Amino acid sequence: MAEARAVVELLDRIPDPVFVVGDDERVLLANTAASNWYGNDLTGQLIYAVFRQPEALECIRLARQFQTGFETRIFVIRNEITTWFEISAGSIFASDLGVEGVVIHLKDVSKHHDLDQLRREFVANVSHELRSPLTSFSGIIETLKGQTWDDGETREKFLGLMESETRRMTRLVNDLLSLSKVETEERVRPTNEVDIVAIIRNSMDSALNMASSLGTKMTLNSSSESIRVPGDRFQLAQVANNLIENALKYGKRDSEIVLSCNLLRSAPGFDGAVAEFEVRDQSDGIEEFHILRLTERFYRVDKQRSRAVDGTGLGLAIVKHIVNRHRGKLAISSEIGVGSRFAVFLPACEESIGER
Ligand SMILES: Nc1ncnc2c1ncn2[C@@H]1O[C@H](COP(=O)(O)OP(=O)(O)OP(=O)(O)O)[C@@H](O)[C@H]1O
Ligand SMILES: [Mg+2]
Structure with missing residues (x-):
């Protein structure tokens, strides 16, 4: 029948699998995409032999009923490889075309499904992360209920605990807000001109106390006094702060951290001049397997050990988005037993080149 052939041709133009199932529950028509997924010679097969999933069969039954x-x-x-399909089934009555029954369309929604999964995990x-400090608070409150507030030592101890838990929770909430802000703004490139060397110097100065308490030496080498990039001052400071803080937290005590900032005339993947900011530390190093996942939200290498070090695993996710x-x-690289290198490449303002 010419009409039926036209229908098959039409269905073949659709890149997703499409079936028509007749009232006898057998496949009446199937397009090429359907054959690619479910095999050739689908026509005439019982729908139960094609779809094994009860939800799919139920959906088709309901559409018919x-x-x-x-x-x-x-x-x-x-x-x-797991592929997620959204199945839509609807009844069709086109007897003049020889098509009557239920039309079934399968749409590959694996990408959305993965995103849903990420959202759930997040x-x-x-x-x-929020429950841990809340559990501590509940414990502290319970203990304090039975205490007299005159005991200065106990009071100081619990106030100290509450203070550190509050700091932890505030930090988590601030990091979440930063992440959501930078994600929202990601499409809009900053247009202000800022001096990246000054930003790094500032971050280094703020971290000097922490460095000296760890016996770690920090130095900054730069090819120029100032390198200008189109950037958001606050966000670039967040990048520098987190990379420096990480080098201090995960580097060895009494070691050396070298920061450098250089202006490159070009770099692979960039059109013009590039500012390269690098943080090198001395540590046990990071395994290749972990390096690939460091910028995932909440990812921390060796969770047991990391717990002893303050942090939630959001820092590098924020850095990546910024x-x-x-x-x-x-770019992240590491050598086991030696240390790691975290390098940020940013498009620089062209006129910076002339000032070298
Ligand atoms: N310089 C480094 N050397 C070794 N491991 C590192 C280094 N920087 C980061 N890591 C590893 O990567 C993980 C993720 O780092 P990230 O900055 O995202 O989170 P964090 O430092 O744990 O917490 P936050 O930055 O949110 O306070 C860290 O927990 C640590 O295991
Ligand atoms: Mg960090």
Whole structure:
């Protein structure tokens, strides 16, 4: 029948799998995408032999029974890769075209599904991080209920605990707000001109106390007194603060941290001049496997050990988004037993070149 052929041709133009199932529950028509996923010779097969997932069959049954649209989500594993499909089923009555039954459309929603999964993990992580200080507070309150406030020593101890837990929680909330702000702004590139060398020097100065308490020496080498980049001063300071703080937190005591900032005429992947800001530390180093995941939210290497060091694992995620917003690049490398290098490349203002 010419009409039916036209329908098949039409369906073949659709890149997603599409089936039409007749009232006898057998496949009436299937397009090429459907054959790619479910095999050739689908026509005439019972729908139960094609779809094994009860949710899919239920969706098709409901569409037939109520003659309206129904949707569900299923997954198919092929070559160890999971693909998520959103199935929509709706009844169709086109007897003049020889098509009557239920039309089923499968849309690959794996990308959205992965995002949903990330969102769920994120919420679970945030809740977990917020619960720890709240549990401490509950414990402190319970203990203090039975105490007299005259005991100065106990009071100081608990106030100290409450102070550090409050600081932790404030920091987490601030980091979450920073992350959400920079994500929202990521499409808008900063236009102000700022001096990246001054920003790094400032961050280094603020970290000198922490460095001296760890016996660590910090130095800054720069090819120029000042290097101008289009940037957001506050956000670039956040980048420098986190990289310096990490080098101090995860580097060895009594070691050396070298910061450098240089203006490059060009760099792979950039059109013009580039400012390179680098932090090198001396530490046990980071395994390659972890390096790939460091910028994920809440990712911390060796959670047990990291717990002893203050932090939530949001710092590098914020750094990555800030660098993206500045259309820059972040490069991380490490040598086991030697130390790590965190380098940020930012497009620089062209006229900076002439001032060298
Ligand atoms: N210089 C470094 N040397 C070794 N490991 C590092 C270094 N910088 C980061 N890491 C590892 O990467 C993890 C993630 O770093 P990130 O800055 O995102 O989080 P954090 O420092 O744990 O917490 P936050 O920055 O939110 O306070 C750290 O927990 C640590 O395990
Ligand atoms: Mg950090």
